[in-house]
């Protein structure tokens with residue numbers, strides 16, 4: 218099978234990056250209507266068939282919160298004060314500091330990068346909202362439909378809260394990155410509810426839990442911390458749905474289907490990783506005199522790169538895939554070669570919030 222976005226791949230040193238050109242990105246952003254297949258499935262069984270999903274739905278009901286009234290929006294988020302670690306978490310301040318930039322410049326870049334990250338999460342939340350709506354149609358049991366419906370409400374709230382955070386405190390919604398748009402469209406257009414669940418609930422929700430956890434651990438701003446803590450608790454339920462549903466799916470899958478799912482997961486994560494933040498660097502790099510290509514090359518050449526790069530993947534998504542049997546020796550070597558897996562064989566374990574939802 219051809220690699221995703223094969224025509225936008227090229228080598229940067231030994232590493233193959235995916236880097237979409239400006240014109241194509243602009244046209245991807247104009248593609249607002251996407252043709253997606255949905256298998257609508259009725260059920261006449263209104264009782265509970267899958268107890269664990271019904272209790273996740275109950276947990277979801279108890280966990281509802283109001284993005285307008287439960288958040289203290291009067292808390293300031295000053296753009297000239299650090300609220301995330303100065304180094305290691307965000308790329309721009311880390312690179313700028315290494316190049317000798319002054320603290321104010323690094324702090325400004327950190328704020329811009331935070332805005333960019335939150336914007337991409339916002340677009341991802343919109344995709345999650347739409348995909349979950351699809352699941353209410355396509356899932357076979359009433360338990361799964363109930364659960365998916367409760368997640369629709371969660372994702373609407375996430376879109377709301379992140380949009381408000383950006384509008385009220387950050388100022389700029391950055392447009393969606395090209396690679397992210399392609400991958401989200403791919404998940405939304407996935408042919409079956411099982412592939413949709415694997416793609417969105419296991420891969421993207423797993424990544425989201427990792428990103429939110431790192432931001433939460435790093436943040437010293439009470440508003441950002443509160444929002445991320447709340448969103449992450451919801452995301453943990455969503456990731457738990459992915460695990461519970463996929464556990465059943467893999468039990469029934471043929472070796473051929475397992476192989477397909479394993480490859481699907483690798484292709485998506487590999488493509489996401491192959492961008493190496495070039496989309497972000499093209500948006501923000503020039504403002505700080507940084508050439509995207511040079512920065513990406515520097516990062517890739519650093520001896521700590523595989524450790525630093527794999528952190529986000531090893532947090533939740535890789536351990537979960539491994540537990541489902543969707544990483545075997547066949548793909549493990551490929552994940553390692555791409556700097557997605559590193560160190561401990563399958564990462565440290567399940568995120569505490571996800572574990573609590575299982």
Ligand SMILES: [Fe+2]
Pocket residue numbers: 342345371372375452
């Ligand atoms: Fe979400």
Ligand SMILES: [Fe+2]
Pocket residue numbers: 345372422451452455
């Ligand atoms: Fe979610």
